[in-house]
Amino acid sequence: MAGFGIYNILNMLIYEKMNDIAILKATGFSGLDVQNIFMSQALLIGFFGGMMGLLLGFGLSHLIDSLPFETEALPTISTFPVNHNPLFYIIGISFALISTFIAGYLPSAKAKKVDPVHIIRGN
Amino acid sequence: MTPVLEARNIDKYFEKPVRFHVLKDISFRLPPGEFTSIMGKSGSGKSTLLYILSTMDTHYTGSLYLKGDLVTGQPRNRLSRLRNRHIGFVFQFHYLLLDFSVLDNVMLPAQKLGLKSQEEIREDALKKLRMLHIEKLADKRAARISGGEKQRVAIARALINNPSILMGDEPTGNLDSYNSENVFQIFKQLKEEEGLSLLIVTHDRDFALRTDRILEMEDGRIVGGN
Numbered sequence A: 001m002a003g004f005g006i007y008n009i010l011n012m013l014i015y016e017k018m019n020d021i022a023i024l025k026a027t028g029f030s031g032l033d034v035q036n037i038f039m040s041q042a043l044l045i046g047f048f049g050g051m052m053g054l055l056l057g058f059g060l061s062h063l064i065d066s067l068p069f070e071t072e073a074l075p076t077i078s079t080f081p082v083n084h085n086p087l088f089y090i091i092g093i094s095f096a097l098i099s100t101f102i103a104g105y106l107p108s109a110k111a112k113k114v115d116p117v118h119i120i121r122g123n
Numbered sequence B: 001m002t003p004v005l006e007a008r009n010i011d012k013y014f015e016k017p018v019r020f021h022v023l024k025d026i027s028f029r030l031p032p033g034e035f036t037s038i039m040g041k042s043g044s045g046k047s048t049l050l051y052i053l054s055t056m057d058t059h060y061t062g063s064l065y066l067k068g069d070l071v072t073g074q075p076r077n078r079l080s081r082l083r084n085r086h087i088g089f090v091f092q093f094h095y096l097l098l099d100f101s102v103l104d105n106v107m108l109p110a111q112k113l114g115l116k117s118q119e120e121i122r123e124d125a126l127k128k129l130r131m132l133h134i135e136k137l138a139d140k141r142a143a144r145i146s147g148g149e150k151q152r153v154a155i156a157r158a159l160i161n162n163p164s165i166l167m168g169d170e171p172t173g174n175l176d177s178y179n180s181e182n183v184f185q186i187f188k189q190l191k192e193e194e195g196l197s198l199l200i201v202t203h204d205r206d207f208a209l210r211t212d213r214i215l216e217m218e219d220g221r222i223v224g225g226n
Helices: A002-016 A018-026 A031-066 A086-113 A116-122 B046-053 B076-086 B102-113 B118-131 B147-159 B177-194 B205-209
Strands: B005-014 B020-030 B035-040 B061-066 B087-090 B165-169 B197-201 B213-218 B221-224
Touching: A002 A018, A002 A031, A002 A086, A018 A031, A018 A116, A031 A086, A031 B076, A116 B046, B005 B046, B020 B046, B020 B061, B020 B221, B035 B046, B035 B177, B035 B205, B046 B165, B046 B197, B076 B087, B076 B102, B087 B147, B102 B118, B102 B147, B118 B147, B147 B165, B147 B177, B165 B177, B177 B197
Parallel strands: B035 B197, B035 B213, B087 B165, B165 B197
Antiparallel strands: B005 B020, B005 B061, B213 B221
């Protein structure tokens, strides 16, 4: 879901920044430079979004962990059972980064291909 | 003397909406330090020619030489590099990055080139701004300055890497007569004091008449000044 959001944001952004992309290319930035700018933006969103998700998840899971949970079926347990395996956090952040990478790749590849002559002459 | 720019037998077709022969067998040379203008009616192909000469448009036949080296057929990232290093470009519209300061805008192409330190680039940029009498604008945001000032900033940006040639596509087209004259004087000064070569597309006849040479275009051919 977040991937679609980022895909949309970047698409809009690139559309808005068409003139800026054209001038960067006209003054000697390569297509790859332009693509890198938008990719780094996508990954920044992914990284900070992912981090916020992890912190929120960490806080909430500890809160839930401390809630009382008593049942006769499981006599050894007094609070909600929560698995704090760090692997889940690693999976979480990796998934955030991978999905933003994919979501950023398509629009930024489009920015890479922008023909500056087309934009500049169009105005 | 090696010409700054040489075009040999350049032909170009537009494929859409119908196949159309825009440029027909264009050949000419620009010697260093010359102030040349290209004139012609709209649709005569003058801007199209300029974009080919700027290395941005690569869909043509014939060959283009920059300072004696063949440009035609080079890969795109080589062309970006050539453009960055050797060609300054000023458009009708200023195309500044409006969220950036004037100084940042001017410094950008030099940062891409990456031959100098931040400090040196900053010094160079301030020097260019001083030359164009706009050093007091350096820290302003590009969105906050007037049209005439924007065009001067665009000229400073075009000059930051000390290019071999400055190209302009109607650089005075959006300016009032006072600012047009100002831009013309800047160009003339660059030619006289720095020995810069200039190639300016214009349909302002008064502007063109005061340049060293007018290439007159009609229906995709150079009909005068060659």
